Amino acid sequence: MEIVDKITSINTNYLAYALIALFYTVEQILSSKLLSNEKKVKHLLHNIPFEIVTFIVNLFWAAVVVASIEWLNTNHIGFFYYITIPVWLKLILGVALLDLTTYWFHRMSHNVPILWRFHRVHHSDTNMDSTTYFRAHPIEVLFWFGTSNIVASAIFGLDLLTLGLYVLVVTPFLVIEHIDVNLPDWLDKTLGWIFTTPNLHKVHHEQDEHFTNSNYADIFILWDRLFGTFKHKPVEQITFGLKEFDHPKKQAFWYLLKSPFININKDQ
Numbered sequence: 001m002e003i004v005d006k007i008t009s010i011n012t013n014y015l016a017y018a019l020i021a022l023f024y025t026v027e028q029i030l031s032s033k034l035l036s037n038e039k040k041v042k043h044l045l046h047n048i049p050f051e052i053v054t055f056i057v058n059l060f061w062a063a064v065v066v067a068s069i070e071w072l073n074t075n076h077i078g079f080f081y082y083i084t085i086p087v088w089l090k091l092i093l094g095v096a097l098l099d100l101t102t103y104w105f106h107r108m109s110h111n112v113p114i115l116w117r118f119h120r121v122h123h124s125d126t127n128m129d130s131t132t133y134f135r136a137h138p139i140e141v142l143f144w145f146g147t148s149n150i151v152a153s154a155i156f157g158l159d160l161l162t163l164g165l166y167v168l169v170v171t172p173f174l175v176i177e178h179i180d181v182n183l184p185d186w187l188d189k190t191l192g193w194i195f196t197t198p199n200l201h202k203v204h205h206e207q208d209e210h211f212t213n214s215n216y217a218d219i220f221i222l223w224d225r226l227f228g229t230f231k232h233k234p235v236e237q238i239t240f241g242l243k244e245f246d247h248p249k250k251q252a253f254w255y256l257l258k259s260p261f262i263n264i265n266k267d268q
């Protein structure tokens, strides 16, 4: 089917890069942070290598995910193969169910110590902006964006069109959640009833563990409201990052890349 080929062939990496180029420019004009140019360049140079490594890892991993889902579909594995509903409803439910599965994988990453060692790299950023989207450990990328989607497809019987649509929807959310630009309060509050907004995701990047372990959802904040992990804090009161990564040396790419294999004391 032509539409299936079109949606599954969209490279969402380029969509993410275009959005980051746009928002990074806007951040330079509107940001309230008083960072020197030297610090801004350093921050950028520590986040970009993560994307380069992830891009390479994904060249291999995306093929594994696609092959796994094709195998599941060929063998009619998953809930949707046992019910008859219209295609459009299957697509909407499919996107929501992929988001729900990612919610639980994300929550698990905060609660299982070995997974947190990798996920804390994303939380380490003390100067959050659109490029924080890049800061994720490559091994974690394998765990999340591969395994969670395969698991969701196996349980619910989702196909590649649904996955393509999900990635197309979730990518702008993942970039915009991290931007250092505040949406008008009324807009953030209104959208925040259903969707994850920048202010709500920023609560998730607060140093205080009480708030770090909240607002896990990527698209629908409804999952947090439903499963009791929704929290709110005014964005101007948020301190970003993790205490154990506060030192500038611990914001460097090489340190962060090896950090899952180091025991880091929170009081350091």
Ligand SMILES: [Zn+2]
Pocket (backbone or CB within 6 Å): 106, 110, 119, 123, 204
């Ligand atoms: Zn997290």
Ligand SMILES: [Zn+2]
Pocket (backbone or CB within 6 Å): 122, 178, 201, 205
């Ligand atoms: Zn984040």
